[in-house]
Amino acid sequence: MASIGTKRDAKISLNTVERLSLYRRALEELSHEKIQYVHSHRLAALTGVTPAQLRRDLATFGSFGNISRGYDVRQMSATISRIVGTDEVQNLALVGVGHLGRALLSYKGFEERGFHVAAAFDADPDKAGRVFAGRRCYSMDDLEEVISTLNVRILVLASHPQGLQDAIDRAAAAGVRCFLNFVPKITSVPDGCFIEQIDISAKLEKLSFLSRQKVDQVSAVRR
Amino acid sequence: MASIGTKRDAKISLNTVERLSLYRRALEELSHEKIQYVHSHRLAALTGVTPAQLRRDLATFGSFGNISRGYDVRQMSATISRIVGTDEVQNLALVGVGHLGRALLSYKGFEERGFHVAAAFDADPDKAGRVFAGRRCYSMDDLEEVISTLNVRILVLASHPQGLQDAIDRAAAAGVRCFLNFVPKITSVPDGCFIEQIDISAKLEKLSFLSRQKVDQVSAVRR
DNA sequence: GTCTGTGAAGCTCTTCACAGCG
DNA sequence: CGCTGTGAAGAGCTTCACAGAC
Numbered sequence: 001m002a003s004i005g006t007k008r009d010a011k012i013s014l015n016t017v018e019r020l021s022l023y024r025r026a027l028e029e030l031s032h033e034k035i036q037y038v039h040s041h042r043l044a045a046l047t048g049v050t051p052a053q054l055r056r057d058l059a060t061f062g063s064f065g066n067i068s069r070g071y072d073v074r075q076m077s078a079t080i081s082r083i084v085g086t087d088e089v090q091n092l093a094l095v096g097v098g099h100l101g102r103a104l105l106s107y108k109g110f111e112e113r114g115f116h117v118a119a120a121f122d123a124d125p126d127k128a129g130r131v132f133a134g135r136r137c138y139s140m141d142d143l144e145e146v147i148s149t150l151n152v153r154i155l156v157l158a159s160h161p162q163g164l165q166d167a168i169d170r171a172a173a174a175g176v177r178c179f180l181n182f183v184p185k186i187t188s189v190p191d192g193c194f195i196e197q198i199d200i201s202a203k204l205e206k207l208s209f210l211s212r213q214k215v216d217q218v219s220a221v222r223r
Numbered sequence: 224m225a226s227i228g229t230k231r232d233a234k235i236s237l238n239t240v241e242r243l244s245l246y247r248r249a250l251e252e253l254s255h256e257k258i259q260y261v262h263s264h265r266l267a268a269l270t271g272v273t274p275a276q277l278r279r280d281l282a283t284f285g286s287f288g289n290i291s292r293g294y295d296v297r298q299m300s301a302t303i304s305r306i307v308g309t310d311e312v313q314n315l316a317l318v319g320v321g322h323l324g325r326a327l328l329s330y331k332g333f334e335e336r337g338f339h340v341a342a343a344f345d346a347d348p349d350k351a352g353r354v355f356a357g358r359r360c361y362s363m364d365d366l367e368e369v370i371s372t373l374n375v376r377i378l379v380l381a382s383h384p385q386g387l388q389d390a391i392d393r394a395a396a397a398g399v400r401c402f403l404n405f406v407p408k409i410t411s412v413p414d415g416c417f418i419e420q421i422d423i424s425a426k427l428e429k430l431s432f433l434s435r436q437k438v439d440q441v442s443a444v445r446r
Numbered sequence: 447g448t449c450t451g452t453g454a455a456g457c458t459c460t461t462c463a464c465a466g467c468g
Numbered sequence: 469c470g471c472t473g474t475g476a477a478g479a480g481c482t483t484c485a486c487a488g489a490c
Contacts, residue, residue: 012441013459017432021425026409039471046409052461059473067471068468085431092427103326104423109407113424154430178430180423184332186249186269194433196426200327200403201336202244203419204315207377207401208308209240210417218235236481262449275483282451290449291490 016057020080022047023054027077039070086114093152095140095167096159097122097132100182104158105133118150123163143167144174154178161185168195239280243303245270246277250300262293309337316375318363318390319382320345320355323405327381328356341373346386366390367397377401384408391418 026046030038044051058064058071061083065071081087092110094101097120110117120137122128128139138146140163146152155171157164157179164183171179172190179195181187189195210218249269253261267274281287281294284306288294304310315333317324320343333340343360345351351362361369363386369375378394380387380402387406394402395413402418404410412418433441 011458012436014429014433014441015459017429018425021422021428025407025422025425029409041471048411050461052463053459055473056460063473065472066468067466067473070471083432084428085435086428090431099326099329103322106322107423109424110427113428115424115427153434154427178434180426180430184248186252188271194430196430198421198423198426199244199248200330200421201332201338202241202248203403203421204333204338204377205244205307205309205336206237206240207403207417207419208313209306210237211376211401212308213235218237234480238481264449273483275485276481278451279482286451288450289490290451290488293449 012060016060017084019047019049019053019057020084022049023057024077024080027073027080030073031077036073037066037069037071038073040065043071081114089114089116090153091116091118091150092154092156093118093147093150094120094135094156094158095122095143096157096183097124097127097137098158098160101158102132104156105135115154117156118152119146121146121167123159140167143170147171147174147176152176154180157181157183159183235283239283240307242270242272242276242280243307245272246280247300247303250296250303253296254300259296260289260292260294261296263288266294304337312337312339313376314339314341314373315377315379316341316370316373317343317358317379317381318345318366319380319406320347320350320360321381321383324381325355327379328358338377340379341375342369344369344390346382363390366393370394370397370399375399377403380404380406382406 023043026043027038029046040051040054044054047054055065061079064076064079078087092115094104094117097105101120101122105117105120117135120132120135121140121143122137123140125139127137130137147155153176155167155176155178157167159167161183164185165187168179168187168189172193177193179189179193180198181195182198184199184201187195246266249266250261252269263274263277267277270277278288284302287299287302301310315338317327317340320328324343324345328340328343340358343355343358344363344366345360346363348362350360353360370378376399378390378399378401380390382390384406387408388410391402391410391412395416400416402412402416403421404418405421407422407424410418
């Protein structure tokens, strides 16, 4: 019991990993309210999952709870950091310094969660060399070199669709394995790499669909 | 065969609905390339799903395909619009005209997909009355009235965490049932309402987790 | 032969329900 | 009593594999 890592033989569900982020957000809010311990019931209600699911998720990684006090808020938050690998700061780089890219450069949430936006790139020669929100914008020509020098682990994509796949391929060749893509364009990544899509229109379409359905015609409505 | 709507008794999986957006994005790219028909194999490869899954998803809504020519690209795209309800333009409103809010106001993808950002709100009195990216910014005091007047169906949340829940509750009372939330804050919506979260940090944490795992320790890696 | 649409099987995820602890 | 952690059951999702169409 009280193990820290994963159980040796268990596969980990990505659904579980996604919920860990949700739990941690709630834990941080509880921590700000100076709450030290929380039961599965309360944390589940805050995050919109069932208590059983919360306990099952945590059980994937061992025992977290103290039976009658519940879970230690700060300790569980720290454990989630270790599990997802954000207990040490990771360098990000951004491709595309348009409206969205600049908004991302101004976003303070990255640092709070252990991510540092270390560099930005843009294909527009007029932007290269300028500074946006305190970050130097590099030419795309410098992509490989800057990635290596700064040890960039994750590339955030917010450029025009043109050249997107090329940026991915070059970054992957330079050692980047993870991509966070805001650009609504079909892409592919090499084996061993991961790409997460943030597709605003897709989310809106999902909402549009949901708003037209009777509740009992839809399965798996979360939250 | 060739039915347009859903099969009367079938429940629809939200996973399927999310993939419909993916399929449509690929169909639009094929359409731009003047391709008229596509087989499940090719469309599946473009979107990173299995051909069986694609056919199963489509089968939820009836028959789409012509056996040896495959699927009619433009017709299938139009059918997906009807299914998700974006065949008619829907009005959105935005709460929060900070960096992210302004980036969203400049984003052209909404109109292409049948959404119109009809109004913006901000709690900052200095912003109320000003115009951002061609849209008038209203005071939060006008929330209910503007929502009713413009028949806003979906509210996009990009404000500060303070006042977020209040904005949701007031909008819901004024008839908004769908929310797209960019703000990293625990929220809740009344019964019958839906909220979709866009949590950039959660996506990064997922990538961070994935990059540290051996492939065989993770289940359900999509794409 | 190749294609779609689909019953059936296999797999994963969620929920139930309770043993064991405090 | 109420709590966590977990085996077992249930529900849902994906894949297989093939009938029927071309």
